[in-house]
Amino acid sequence: MPDTTGTTRRGLLQTGAAGLLAAAVPAAARAQQAGPARGEPLRVGVMTDLSGPFAGAGSQPLFWGAEVAIELFNERGGVDGRPVQAVTADSQSKADVAINEAERLLGQEGLEVVTGIYSSAHAVPLAQRFEQARKIMWITSAISTAVLKDRNLRYVFRPTVYSDQYGEASIAFVHEHAQARLNTPPERVRLAIIHEDGPYGVGVANATEEAAKKRNMTIVLKEGYSASAPDLSTLVTKLRRERPDVILHTGYNPDITLFLRQAKSGGLRFKMLIGEGAGYSQIDRLAETFGKDVDHFCNVDPAGTQMLDWSKLQPGVGDLARTFVQRYQAKHRVNDLPTHASMGFNNTWIFLTQVLTPAVRKTGGMTADALREAALQVDVPVGGTIQGYGVKFLPPGNALSGQNERAFPVVMQYENAKARVVWPTEIAGGPPVLPLPASNAYAARS
Numbered sequence: 001m002p003d004t005t006g007t008t009r010r011g012l013l014q015t016g017a018a019g020l021l022a023a024a025v026p027a028a029a030r031a032q033q034a035g036p037a038r039g040e041p042l043r044v045g046v047m048t049d050l051s052g053p054f055a056g057a058g059s060q061p062l063f064w065g066a067e068v069a070i071e072l073f074n075e076r077g078g079v080d081g082r083p084v085q086a087v088t089a090d091s092q093s094k095a096d097v098a099i100n101e102a103e104r105l106l107g108q109e110g111l112e113v114v115t116g117i118y119s120s121a122h123a124v125p126l127a128q129r130f131e132q133a134r135k136i137m138w139i140t141s142a143i144s145t146a147v148l149k150d151r152n153l154r155y156v157f158r159p160t161v162y163s164d165q166y167g168e169a170s171i172a173f174v175h176e177h178a179q180a181r182l183n184t185p186p187e188r189v190r191l192a193i194i195h196e197d198g199p200y201g202v203g204v205a206n207a208t209e210e211a212a213k214k215r216n217m218t219i220v221l222k223e224g225y226s227a228s229a230p231d232l233s234t235l236v237t238k239l240r241r242e243r244p245d246v247i248l249h250t251g252y253n254p255d256i257t258l259f260l261r262q263a264k265s266g267g268l269r270f271k272m273l274i275g276e277g278a279g280y281s282q283i284d285r286l287a288e289t290f291g292k293d294v295d296h297f298c299n300v301d302p303a304g305t306q307m308l309d310w311s312k313l314q315p316g317v318g319d320l321a322r323t324f325v326q327r328y329q330a331k332h333r334v335n336d337l338p339t340h341a342s343m344g345f346n347n348t349w350i351f352l353t354q355v356l357t358p359a360v361r362k363t364g365g366m367t368a369d370a371l372r373e374a375a376l377q378v379d380v381p382v383g384g385t386i387q388g389y390g391v392k393f394l395p396p397g398n399a400l401s402g403q404n405e406r407a408f409p410v411v412m413q414y415e416n417a418k419a420r421v422v423w424p425t426e427i428a429g430g431p432p433v434l435p436l437p438a439s440n441a442y443a444a445r446s
Contacts, residue, residue, distance in 0.1 A: 052093025065344025
């Protein structure tokens with residue numbers, strides 16, 4: 001477990017992070033990776049928030065997932081005997097620290113690539129810095145569409161989903177189930193969109209609003225707030241006045257906790273709450289605070305691998321997923337893996353197996369340009385990763401250049417601090433519980 005008390009993570013961790021997706025590695029290559037890697041190390045930056053509010057909102061499990069990927073990759077031989085050496089940085093949940101740490105990693109450490117980046121508020125300014133430096137920024141979490149859209153970035157890649165997809169998923173889910181489960185035509189369901197006012201929250205909220213308007217659905221309130229706000233009682237009062245059926249909330253753990261406490265004490269009731277990533281993905285923390293009160297809440301995010309039917313993934317990927325889950329649970333003793341743990345492992349694994357490995361094999365090194373060329377050649381089919389999606393990056397000239405066009409989120413629902421997929425229906429583990437049961441403290445009273 002990493003030490004999260006220091007101001008920055010300047011030590012080098014002799015862990016590794018990469019590896020070929022099991023389904024994509026030729027037998028000869030696997031044979032070369034039979035033993036632990038002991039050759040000249042390949043240095044890769046890993047920057048996340050290991051302290052501050054973002055740590056508990058998903059950034060710590062993001063790092064821990066990457067840590068498992070690195071260990072496993074190195075155990076399997078690294079890149080033909082060369083291990084990955086993680087040069088870590090703690091951006092401390094502060095944009096200015098993230099920028100300073102990026103300068104250190106690129107300048108003092110001389111790295112060609114930095115992975116990680118939890119917060120979209122950090123990713124937006126960092127992307128321009130990496131582009132200017134012509135070094136690779138490999139985003140494993142920050143999902144705001146604004147990070148990439150219309151910027152024509154050539155050295156920034158994001159294998160995970162983007163915020164427009166969150167809004168589309170949550171609204172499609174409500175629209176699909178409104179009549180049958182809420183006994184209300186979709187256009188008459190009363191929606192409230194609330195969000196933290198950084199790039200992440202704004203991006204998701206705008207996408208949610210746009211998706212609702214396309215379906216002629218009713219938005220009774222859309223309002224942002226500062227993630228560091230000390231009081232959200234005014235927002236609770238507005239929501240009580242507007243009486244939404246469904247609240248769609250984008251936030252981090254501290255502000256979500258504040259909102260739910262004040263909503264309960266203020267008597268706010270609703271038929272469903274749908275979180276949209278970040279703090280709502282940390283169900284273990286929410287359950288510690290609210291217990292059964294958060295049962296049957298929903299969340300939108302890429303699937304945690306344990307939520308999927310591994311037999312439906314590409315050959316070998318289920319075995320990889322099982323190994324990851326077992327290792328993560330043994331290290332961190334959790335009941336249900338946070339979604340960000342799968343994101344950290346999966347998106348690091350994609351880089352190291354699909355980008356780093358071919359680049360090093362082709363050129364003998366790992367320059368940013370070699371990594372960039374390899375990234376643009378990645379072509380993993382749907383079902384080829386432990387989160388179920390495939391990988392193909394949009395090329396320069398596209399409005400979202402650097403975005404993985406095959407990534408997609410799911411809607412999950414919680415019970416007893418465990419999640420199951422309830423949308424898309426084709427891969428759902430069963431129908432959703434909708435509306436909230438009468439026993440739930442937040443359930444609307446009929």
